[in-house]
Amino acid sequence: MIRKELVAASAEPVILSLLAKGESYGYAIIQEVTARSEGELHWTDGMLYPVLHRMEHRGLIKSRWGESETGRKRKYYSLKKDGKAAMSQHHAQWSLVHSVLTGLRKERYV
Amino acid sequence: MFDLRNAMVDLERSFADWRWQMLAAGLRTPELVEELELHLREEVEQQMRFGADPLEAFAAAVARMGSPVVLQREFRKIGLWGARFWWVLLGIGSFGLVQTAMLNLVGPMIFHRHASVFLSPKWWADWFPSYLVWVSFTVAGAAIGWAGWRAQRKAARQ
Numbered sequence: 724m725i726r727k728e729l730v731a732a733s734a735e736p737v738i739l740s741l742l743a744k745g746e747s748y749g750y751a752i753i754q755e756v757t758a759r760s761e762g763e764l765h766w767t768d769g770m771l772y773p774v775l776h777r778m779e780h781r782g783l784i785k786s787r788w789g790e791s792e793t794g795r796k797r798k799y800y801s802l803k804k805d806g807k808a809a810m811s812q813h814h815a816q817w818s819l820v821h822s823v824l825t826g827l828r829k830e831r832y833v
Numbered sequence: 834m835f836d837l838r839n840a841m842v843d844l845e846r847s848f849a850d851w852r853w854q855m856l857a858a859g860l861r862t863p864e865l866v867e868e869l870e871l872h873l874r875e876e877v878e879q880q881m882r883f884g885a886d887p888l889e890a891f892a893a894a895v896a897r898m899g900s901p902v903v904l905q906r907e908f909r910k911i912g913l914w915g916a917r918f919w920w921v922l923l924g925i926g927s928f929g930l931v932q933t934a935m936l937n938l939v940g941p942m943i944f945h946r947h948a949s950v951f952l953s954p955k956w957w958a959d960w961f962p963s964y965l966v967w968v969s970f971t972v973a974g975a976a977i978g979w980a981g982w983r984a985q986r987k988a989a990r991q
Contacts, residue, residue, distance in 0.1 A: 767897060
């Protein structure tokens with residue numbers, strides 16, 4: 724299980740990257756993150772919504788009320804222009820952290 | 834025999850109780866509570882599809898959602914009210930400015946006389962003090978509103 728600080732820090736880039744594929748809603752976002760991380764990236768359901776609302780407030784994503792296939796109301800979120808820019812920034816930063824870690828690990832085995 | 838109808842009635846009652854708990858914890862935005870409730874309903878349905886009892890599924894979904902108090906604290910941090918407050922202040926300030934401009938520029942065109950607040954013969958004696966107060970209030974209102982809104986946007990972007 725991934726530590727909670729890392730879970731919190733990765734929430735925004737993960738949500739942005741997920742929404743870059745197309746609009747989605749809270750429940751589906753949690754399901755997909757759990758499936759993709761094989762349950763390692765564990766989000767409490769309640770934690771997601773404040774994050775989504777904060778991102779919307781900051782102008783990174785937008786929301787609209789729609790309907791599910793069964794006719795139930797659903798709130799869909801999608802990426803905004805600022806969100807795309809923020810996502811690229813996140814990707815660059817996380818890649819940098821990743822390359823530093825990989826580089827250091829390789830050096831250990833040289 | 835398991836009575837699904839009664840179980841569904843109990844489930845609806847549980848949802849109603851949960852909404853009250855949300856209200857009691859201070860989550861008073863109907864749209865937000867609705868969004869969270871729709872999430873719970875989806876989770877409950879999913880678990881029932883796998884054969885879970887409705888009330889057990891509900892209890893599990895609520896547990897996954899987390900405590901209403903913690904949720905409310907998280908939402909409060911977003912500061913949506915902060916932004917709204919500054920917008921209102923900005924609105925009042927701008928309204929004041931527009932009103933002053935109308936009074937002094939458009940007013941004379943319509944009524945064929947100078948606006949008494951600004952250009953009456955003895956305006957400086959009669960109106961100047963209150964005019965000064967009026968203008969400084971509106972200008973200050975607009976300036977504070979604008980600065981506050983900018984600061985808020987900047988903080989939100991970080």
